[in-house]
Amino acid sequence: MNITPDEVRTDLYVEDLKQRQQEIYNNIGTGNENSWKDWKWQMRHAIRTIDQFEHLTGIILSSDEKIRLSKVVEIFPLSITPYYLSLIDTENYSTDPVFLQSFPSVHELNIDSNDMRDPLSEDHDSPVKGITHRYPDRVLFHISNTCSMYCRHCTRKRKVGDIDSIPDRQSIEEGVNYIRSNSNVRDVLLSGGDPFLLSDEYLDWILSRIREIPHVEVIRVGTRTPVVLPYRITDNLVGILKKYHPLWINTHFNHPQEITSSSKTALSKLADAGIPLGNQSVLLAGINDCPRIIKRLVHLLVKNRVRPYYLFQCDLSEGLSHFRTPIGKGVEIIESLRGHTSGFAIPTYVIDAPGGGGKIPVMPNYLISLSTNKVVLRNYEGVITTYAEPDSYISPTCDRNCDACSLQLRLKEGSEYKSEGVFKLLSDFDDTITLTPSDNERVKRRENDDSDEE
Ligand SMILES: *Cc1c(COP(=O)(O)O)cnc(C)c1O
């Protein structure tokens, strides 16, 4: 039986892809002509063992290699959708970006001295199960503990697939209650695992519970389904999502080879529903650590109405050391983009700080020097230029009395305006001069001296 395969895969391997999907389908051996594009069929037939992988791809590994890989899979399970599997160029699989992202490697057992179990301290910043509350006005809400494809570079590797579970209504309610009782949370980021592996009905219910909370302005969903399971983006799902605007989606393309006609269809369904789309990539050694590859990727993304949002430095999670690049590689990539291509095609390169410090942007330096009346800058071409500061500038001194200010903010409810962090050092209304680490020895000595005097 012939399936309806993907017609094109960017500009590469067009014929190959059709053929490969047909072969994989034939090897799976069950279904009808619509099965290939049925996401539940794809999930049921996700590749979970090395034997299945060999059977479906025709790639044969040595028995020695298989023994070593089975140890990896015991710790970090394997799952690849038939669709994502079909993107692997089987002739050159060992350097194939899809293979490298989805197939286990013995390197995953190398625990580098810098590796950490929970590098982002997501467990520490978790007030209730499923919620990570790190930033003042937004939370991460883990509503699914499962994925269709387990990315080998996953930060939450130890958790995802471990107990392939979906939180029950009661634990979702606990998260919802937390959000409801914290009125400063205006942005809820649904994550997991992959939220889109939940059923339409369950997702509809979760979204409706969150949407009921008056102070939640924006709902975001992080999902890799447009990349690894594009058939999940059904008309029915899109119909549900549309009811909860403003709803934003971030997806996770890492390589141009992942953009196919099916993923394009999925993205356009979402964009047509008025959902702003972003993309978070991870910089991965041997996969996309190349300015040309990232440039090609961001161009394909914006062509498909996806705004490159973040380029992540690979985290320090256990078993990821073989994927890590030096930070210089990321800076080099941003240097290759800024000025050279459309500004909206350029992601922000960030390092998610170990220990829960959150995302820290890293960029090439454009500010070369400054005096009181001039700033020296350089552009992407290496041109060094100056910008003259204004002769007279009167900064609106901020005493937080917005009603009396000449600038018109005009808030109905004169809400509390707090400043935190480095911004606090800059503000007029706070006389903090320094930020000092809590374990600073000098300050501790001073406190001890003070208590002696009493
Ligand atoms: C990334 C992240 C967010 C969202 O950060 P943005 O910079 O707003 O995209 C929120 N909470 C946690 C814990 C995160 O890791």
Ligand code: SF4
């Ligand atoms: S630009 Fe260089 S690193 Fe990138 S794909 Fe070509 S040869 Fe490889």
